[in-house]
Amino acid sequence: MRSFAPTLVFLSVVFTCNALGQADSNSDSLPTLEVPLGEMITIFTESGSQRRYAARFAEKVYEAAYETTDEPAGKGLVIIGNLDQPHPVMLVKKYLDIAKENERATDTLNFGPILNQALIGWEEAEEQVRKEAGVDIESIVYVAPLPLEGAVYSLYMTAKQVEFDEAKVRQQFAELSVKEVVDSGFDKFDWVIYLPPRNAIDKVIREVLPAAMKAQKIGFFKRALARGAVFTFKPLIKDAMEAVRKGMLYESILRSTSDLNEGDIKAFSNAYLEALMPKGSLIPGKKKDRSLEAIRQQKIKNEEYAKDPFIVPEERIELDISLYPKYEGEYVLHKRPSAKIFIKEGSLNFQRGNNKPHRMEPASETLFVADSGRLTIEFQEEKDSHFEKMELRRERWRRVFSREF
DSSP: OOOOOOOOEESOSOOOOSOHHHHHHTGGGSOEEEOGGGOEEEEEOSOHHHHHHHHHHHHHHHHHHHHHHSSOOOOEEEEEOOTTSOOHHHHHHHHHHHHHHTTOOOOGGGGOHHHHHHHHTHHHHHHHHHHHHSSOTHHHHTTOOEEOOHHHHHHHHHHHHTTTOHHHHHHHHHHOOHHHHHOOSGGGOSEEEEEOOTTHHHHIIIIIHHHHHHHTTOOHHHHHHHHHHHHHTHHHHHHHHHHHHHHHHHHHHHHHHOOOOHHHHHHHHHHHHHHHSOOSSOOTTHHHHHHHHHHHHHHHHHHHHHHSOOOOOOOOOOOOGGGGGGTOEEEEOTTSOOEEEEEETTEEEEEETTSOOEEEEESSSSEEEETTSSOEEEEEEEETTEEEEEEEEETTEEEEEEEOO
8 A cells, every 4th residue: 555645835834814715815824735646725714833733733634534545635724723713613603693683584404414403502502511510511612623514614704704892793693695795705715624722722621620520529649640641641532622623624625625425424424533532642643554454444444335335125924924933043153242032022123232222024934134234144154944044233333143052
């Protein structure tokens, strides 16, 4: 497997900008990263150190995306925020609140699937965070990296044009129609990701952690121990946050610029993130090698899956209940939870460990489908009026269990 190591070159060293529109009018001032195959990544930040960090960050993720698809990773924008500026999620919430005040209809779906569920359940989430951590959700949301959909990007850049001034942002949002929000000019980029500043986690540890421990009514001695543990493992916490940041950008690039299906994207994203997550004491420089190797291994798995994908048969048949006893029994695989096949109310049922049982519907005399449609069982090796094995399959997962006698 060949290795691809793109060289990213800074074309600008100093950059401070209050709005993307200003930057566009003078494109030479943009701190642009030049990558092979003509694909461009733009870094949008107001700090030199953050800019240098973003360049290294983008280079590593771009290389991982290229390793995955062997194709260009599109034109992208990496925005790094400041702690004194609102997180994009809060701007979306503000816009929706203002629209509601002005009795203007909006649809949360405009802000993309990533934010839709969070916005719908905002009040529940806010109450849960306040109850469990003793803080408002605004106190912790700023640490979350976020791929930006067009509408969210539009609100963020609108607020940035007025330097996030509270009164001016409110005025701008009150005048913005839904059409103007959705028609954001976002198409100049294939993907955009918002990254909180690297020191955001420090604020959580310094400000939010004590409040959370107090909310849980942890005693002084235990709080001291907890703080000591947190500071001891602070490098690992930061490492984990960095992995999440890279994982989000990697997944955003794949979704925006590749023709991979949903299953492949999830499999690659999980493999990449798992390889980057801290596992005790890591040797510096090894995470990149490990993440690229994880992608190569996942390629092999995806190719194998493509040869024999999980397909739920649509047809069902009537099967004589007198045949069911030959399927009954307990099936095992090493130390994994055993699988039990049993008859109940005239139907064949499947139960794994202590999980909820599934009623199985026959597609043939050997192939059964769970009533949920997400699991199939194929019985194998019939001998002396019973089956000795069964293959459990679900999306991207298959195991053969042997009957226990």
